[in-house]
Amino acid sequence: MSDLPAPPPPPSAPPERFPAGRLVLGLVIVAIGIGALLQVTDVTTRAWRVVLPGALIAVGLGLVVAGMRSGRSQGGLIVLGLVLTVILAIAAAVDIPLEGGVGDRLERPATFDRVRAEYHLAVGQLTLDLTRLTGYGPVPRHVTARVGIGRLVLVVPAGILVDVRGHAGVGDVTIFGRSESGIDVDNASRPPSGASVVLSLDLSVGVGQVEVRRG
Amino acid sequence: MNRTAVAFGAFFVLAGVAFLLDRLGVWDLRSRYLLPVLLITLGVAILLGGRPRERS
Numbered sequence A: 001m002s003d004l005p006a007p008p009p010p011p012s013a014p015p016e017r018f019p020a021g022r023l024v025l026g027l028v029i030v031a032i033g034i035g036a037l038l039q040v041t042d043v044t045t046r047a048w049r050v051v052l053p054g055a056l057i058a059v060g061l062g063l064v065v066a067g068m069r070s071g072r073s074q075g076g077l078i079v080l081g082l083v084l085t086v087i088l089a090i091a092a093a094v095d096i097p098l099e100g101g102v103g104d105r106l107e108r109p110a111t112f113d114r115v116r117a118e119y120h121l122a123v124g125q126l127t128l129d130l131t132r133l134t135g136y137g138p139v140p141r142h143v144t145a146r147v148g149i150g151r152l153v154l155v156v157p158a159g160i161l162v163d164v165r166g167h168a169g170v171g172d173v174t175i176f177g178r179s180e181s182g183i184d185v186d187n188a189s190r191p192p193s194g195a196s197v198v199l200s201l202d203l204s205v206g207v208g209q210v211e212v213r214r215g
Numbered sequence B: 001m002n003r004t005a006v007a008f009g010a011f012f013v014l015a016g017v018a019f020l021l022d023r024l025g026v027w028d029l030r031s032r033y034l035l036p037v038l039l040i041t042l043g044v045a046i047l048l049g050g051r052p053r054e055r056s
Helices: A020-040 A048-069 A075-093 B003-023 B031-049
Strands: A102-107 A118-129 A141-156 A162-175 A178-189 A199-214
Touching: A020 A048, A020 A075, A048 A075, A048 B003, A075 B003, B003 B031
Parallel strands: A102 A118, A118 A141, A141 A199, A162 A199
Antiparallel strands: A162 A178
C-alpha cells in the first residue's frame, strides 16, 4: 500500500455562462438597425411600431431564460428593459407616434387628388401647405396629420370651409388665432352645420404645437 | 435560478405585448390608467422577485 495521499479531485468545470445580455443586446441593435434601414430606404416608416415593443419583449424573454438557467445577476438587461419601458410608456401616455422620420418637412400638394389621407413625422416640424390646391372634390377629404415631438403647421387656403380638430398631449393648439395650451389639449374649428366642408382635418402632436392658419 | 431576473423578464414581456397592441391599434392604452398599472405590476414583480430569507 502506498502512503501517498490520494490525488485531489479535479476542479469542477466552471458553470456555463449564458450570454443573455450580449445575445439580447445584439438582437435589439439588429432590430433597431433594420427599422432605421427600412425608414431611410422609404420601404416603410411603420416598422418603429413594432421594433421598440419587440425589443422590450426580447429583453423580457432573455431575462426569463437567463434567470432560469443561472443565478447570475442580470442588472444590465433589467436596466435596458426599464429604459425601454419608460420610453414606451411616455410615448403611449402622450400618444407620440414613433414613425415618419426626423427633421423638417414641407408638404405642398398642388391638386386635391394629391392630398394624402395621412401625414406622419416623429420629431421635427411638419408643414402642410394647402394653399396651392385646385380642383376641390364634391366630397370632403379627410386628412390626418401627426407629429410626435415638434410642430405641426397647417396652412389652408382662404375662402374654403374646413373642419379642424387639433390635439396636443403636452403643448398648445392654435386654430385660426384661437389658442389652447396645457396637458391633453383639444381645440377645434367646426363650420356651421349644413355648410359644404372641403377638408376635414384631424391634427395632433405628442409634445409641441399645432398651428392652423389661413394662407 | 435568479427569481428577480425571471420576475422582471415576465413584467417586460407583458408590458412589451401591451405596448405592441397599443402601437398596432388593437388596444388603446389610456394614459390615466397607464402609470398606476405600471406601478402595481412593477411592485408585484419586485415582491415576487424577492429572495426568501434563509433561516439561521
